[in-house]
Amino acid sequence: MKVSLPAWSDKFSAENLSLVSDGLPEGPITREWAWGNTSGRGIRVGILDSGIDGHHPAVGKEISGWASFYLDRASGEVVRSMEVHDDSFGHGTACADVVRRLAPEADLVSIKVLGSNLRGRAVEFLAGLDWAIQEGLDVINLSLGTTNSDYYAKFHRLTEEAYFRGICIVTAVNNMPIVSYPSMYSSAFSVACVPDREGYDPFEFYYSSSPPPEFGASGVGIDLAWAGGNTLSVTGNSFAAPHIAGLLARIRSKHRDLTPFQLKTVLRATALNTSGAEL
């Protein structure tokens, strides 16, 4: 009688096991290896936020895609529009600016889930994230979260799905000791801002072995593009997240096949607080 194996075990059966050859190098992972000589070309980064001001000079190359999500209270349905939209608050434009600094040639997609609709927030956010994942965007930057525990399961499912599909979800942690999804999920790249340091280097980031958050990046007193055409000097965890998103876009444009797991490994190896990190 043939004994059937439990599902998944097949991968580890004797005939299927072989020496791992994924995208990671055999030697040490260096910054040069990770993102030297790249610009993010061909990688699609979703900015899930308040929209992007497409007219702002700092945003540079044209925005590749627009999608906005709005809860229509009359019908109770979330409506999606693919029309060009504006940036309600200014924040999305700032995040786009950061990603551009790190990955000037990446394709930016603006996913607007923030506007003047407070009550529909969580469902709009969910719909936007779902769309971004179905679209297969490579990196999605969320500088916001929901504290609503009713949505825990839904966001968790989406974030897990993204992870297994090779999509990087980068989130900003909430600075208060409160629960905020999806930054509390292990599958996300959770980021906090590094407290005041001398000078500003967009490539400065750190790794923490006791997440969340898993990474720390610049987020204090940075001059960023703001909707309306000007720049604002801003501080917050929500500006640290796009630094990691931009970096991921850069790395992915050079190493197409890396999974989120491997990308976390690369980030860990190239963080400034990892001994032996070669700059």
Next chain:
Amino acid sequence: MLSLLSDAAIAGKVFDGGTHKELLEEIVLMARRVVGACGATLFLIDLETEELVVELVHGGSEKELENLRLPVGRGIAGYVAATGQALAVENVQNDVRWAQDVGAKMTYRPDRILGVPLIRDDEIIGVLELIDKEDGASFSVDDIDSVSRFAIMAAIALEQSKTASTLTWVLRAALADLGDGRKTLSKVSLDQAKRLEHDPEHHQQLAVAARLGRILRAGPAERRLCLELVESLLAFRQVSTEEQSDP
């Protein structure tokens, strides 16, 4: 006694109790002091009208801000209210739309704003904003941390205020009715009772509530009319709010 209590309960629901006002003020004052800011404003979110309403203001341009209502879709406070993420801005006048929408309503022009969310039980209920540090420095990550602590306290105080408001009304009314029973009260409660006896607004509010109570007690027809009227008004209000906020 019981009808008095129920009248008082009605009054408590209708009139803003503001029991924890003192506590809330202390919290906001502390936040301002610890960080060394020129001004502090506590906003509450009004979900029905999608607005930020000023609950408390210290320093800055107090008088102007007191009755301010901001649409939630703009500016620093708006973003903080929508996302629950804390945010600090150095040169807020550079935000042209903020300057037009909100800044235009004030004579005092802040340069730096720090906004921190008030979160309680999964819900973002308000924003605590601090303005311009006295020493001219920027708001640091430490400042964000400190102010966040006060925001949590404020959120709790607000929650207590809501539940306490109605109860306090009931209890105040009970106080008035206790007569000899008062002798057993603590000094603090006695002071409260004395203060209320001489507060004309308190008596006026209780009187309105009593009249409402009498109507409801007059008979089933009266009660029904009153209920239907109020429900219709509420429904109308909700519909007109939604119509206004459609894009």
Next chain:
Amino acid sequence: MTEASEELRAENARLRARVEDLENVEITLQALEEAGMVGRMSGPTTESELVELIVAAAEHIVGAQGSALFLVDEVAKELIVEVVRGGGGESLRKFRLPLDKGIVGFCATTGQPLVVDDATQDPRWAADIGDAVEYWPKTILSVPLIVQDRVIGVLQILDRIDGPFDATDIETASHFATLAAVAVEQHRLLRDLTERVGSTLADQTVEQRNETSRSLSYGEALSVANSLSRIARRGDAAGRLAERLVGALERYFETMRPAS
């Protein structure tokens, strides 16, 4: 025979009335609870949470390793430990200390702030506190909680991280003490009044019983009030709306009354 049955009937009526009484009181209490009033307010959780947050914030902002809050029990002449951080923890809560011992006793009795740079050397520090908590702080900052000239408690900040406690720390701690005092007083006031109402409701006189039996359906009254406050968000607007509504209804019912 008739007299006895008369008596019995009267007794039954009295008992029934008494039961109705109790039921009415019960219903009202229930309604009050449902309205989220009595039940929720007596919950200690949010109150102590707030006080703990205040103490934790004070500790963090001054920059220390521990802190504690004591409340005065004037009757028993004791101090109750409300909050302890940095050693001891839960085991110490509600522990009582004499009002006249130790550094905390000194502060509570005199209402004077106090800084001790080396508690091990100071005879005023009672060893019994340290033993109970298993935490012997070296540096201690004590400030009183004062309400209307009465000392109602003491806030202590323990073992400053960077160097000794200074004048600024005393000022900062005093501000937090004020905050804590306000929070504690609010809580006490409401708890006090809650107990009074509860016992008052339980003692109903005959006259009040008559009023009770005519009393309205409480839930409906509350529902009207709720709707009113939702129609006009801010307290004063809701109040004005209530007044106008009441006035209009009264006038309407006046016109509906049959001519006498």
